[in-house]
Amino acid sequence: MSRNAMVSRVENERVLVLERVFDAPRDLVFKMFKESEHLKRWWGPKGWELPVCHVDFRPGGVWHYCMKCVDKNQGDFYGMESWGKGVYKEIVEPEKIIYTDYFSDAEGNTNDAMPSTEVMMEFIDLGGKTKLVSRSEYVSAEALKTVMDMGMLEGITQTWDRLEESLNEIK
Numbered sequence: 001m002s003r004n005a006m007v008s009r010v011e012n013e014r015v016l017v018l019e020r021v022f023d024a025p026r027d028l029v030f031k032m033f034k035e036s037e038h039l040k041r042w043w044g045p046k047g048w049e050l051p052v053c054h055v056d057f058r059p060g061g062v063w064h065y066c067m068k069c070v071d072k073n074q075g076d077f078y079g080m081e082s083w084g085k086g087v088y089k090e091i092v093e094p095e096k097i098i099y100t101d102y103f104s105d106a107e108g109n110t111n112d113a114m115p116s117t118e119v120m121m122e123f124i125d126l127g128g129k130t131k132l133v134s135r136s137e138y139v140s141a142e143a144l145k146t147v148m149d150m151g152m153l154e155g156i157t158q159t160w161d162r163l164e165e166s167l168n169e170i171k
Contacts, residue, residue: 004164006157013141016148018134020160024167026123029130030094032163033121039065042162045155047071048082052106061088063099064108085110086119097121101136115143132160 006020022029032038036053043050044067052066063086069077085104091097098121103114110116117136124131134156138144 006160008153010144014138014144016134016136016138016144016153018132018136018156018160020132021126022130022132022164022167023128024130024171025128026125026130027094028167028171029132029163030097030123032166033097034093038166042166043067043159044162045158046162047074047077057088057091059088059090062086062108063088064104066106081106094123096123115139115146117147 004021004023006018008016008018010016032042034055034057036055039055040050040053043053043065047069048067049070050065051068052064054062054064056062065084067082067084069080072078083104083106085102085108086099087102089098089100097119099119101117101119103111103116105111115138117138119137120135122131122133122135124133138147
């Protein structure tokens with residue numbers, strides 16, 4: 001595990017707050033969330049790739065992506081695809097990204113059977129390092145429990161581990 005461990009807490013039963021310090025400048029950490037060529041290198045849990053990643057990085061723009069499991073050791077997950085869609089609401093470069101996150105299909109139609117999430121990412125400059133604070137607000141405590149039961153926390157932890165590896169390769 002990395003020395004910069006992720007801290008998580010739940011507020012008001014339906015807001016998941018994640019925090020982690022990355023040993024990289026804020027502009028670079030922000031850029032990793034902004035450009036598809038960077039996202040393709042690290043987004044998703046270990047053993048998953050991003051064969052599709054379209055980013056229209058502006059308020060009202062859409063980020064549409066497909067995560068695919070390429071790790072044979074993951075058993076039934078191997079070969080599985082998971083489509084997602086983010087709709088950007090507010091962008092303050094390099095401080096903040098606010099978007100709504102949906103489960104979707106390959107055409108970008110949202111899956112209304114699954115809970116959407118209001119996500120606010122804050123990038124806090126710590127003088128050469130960056131504290132990333134992610135606040136994900138769900139419609140209900142049940143919706144948060146649904147995604148937690150799906151292993152989301154472990155998935156995000158692995159995703160941020162991969163972000164840290166990518167930052168270390170680039171900087």
